[in-house]
Amino acid sequence: MSNKVPKHQPSLRSTYAQRAEAAAHEAAAGERRRRRIAVVVVAVLALVGVAATTALLLGRGDDEAVAHSEASVRLGCSSCHTTDGRRSEGPTWQGLAGSTVSLADGTTVVADDAYLRRAITDPQAEIVAGFAPGMPQQEISDEDLDALVAFIRSLA
Numbered sequence: 161m162s163n164k165v166p167k168h169q170p171s172l173r174s175t176y177a178q179r180a181e182a183a184a185h186e187a188a189a190g191e192r193r194r195r196r197i198a199v200v201v202v203a204v205l206a207l208v209g210v211a212a213t214t215a216l217l218l219g220r221g222d223d224e225a226v227a228h229s230e231a232s233v234r235l236g237c238s239s240c241h242t243t244d245g246r247r248s249e250g251p252t253w254q255g256l257a258g259s260t261v262s263l264a265d266g267t268t269v270v271a272d273d274a275y276l277r278r279a280i281t282d283p284q285a286e287i288v289a290g291f292a293p294g295m296p297q298q299e300i301s302d303e304d305l306d307a308l309v310a311f312i313r314s315l316a
């Protein structure tokens with residue numbers, strides 16, 4: 161027993177040394193792993209940030225395109241008509257196509273293409289109930305008229 165102690169001591173010491181080395185190694189590896197994870201997290205956050213910003217910018221562009229057609233903006237219609245259901249100077253175009261419109265003279269009319277064309281080219285012919293006859297009469301090309309009717313139909 162007594163002669164075993166000196167034999168064991170060096171090996172014990174080396175075991176401790178190995179353990180300490182292994183622990184230091186493990187700690188260094190853990191540190192490297194944490195750093196790698198931090199880099200990945202920062203990279204993912206940066207990507208998400210870029211994607212969100214892009215989506216926001218693209219989304220805003222889409223909203224503007226949906227809000228009014230090019231012809232409607234160019235001809236000034238968008239200053240009096242909304243596409244989201246809100247009343248403006250004129251009635252909203254949301255849900256207009258195909259609906260039954262009450263007119264100021266007490267009659268009703270279905271907003272088919274013929275009505276929409278009339279409402280655009282001859283605004284005084286039929287006045288929508290609850291609105292003043294304030295829509296200006298203006299020269300509109302056939303191309304613009306088609307585009308406007310198609311646009312209003314797309315909001316049905």
Ligand code: HEC
Nearest residue numbers: 235236237240249250251261279283286287288291294295
């Ligand atoms: C100065 C404001 C104004 C402008 C600009 C204007 N409108 Fe109007 N619009 C009105 C008003 C007010 C009415 C409702 C009275 C009426 O029937 O005339 C109306 C009615 C309409 C209607 C019938 C709506 C319904 O609910 O039946 C359509 C369709 C329409 N406008 C399309 C257009 C188009 C297309 C343009 C652009 C070329 C345009 N408007 C420009 C004010 C305007």
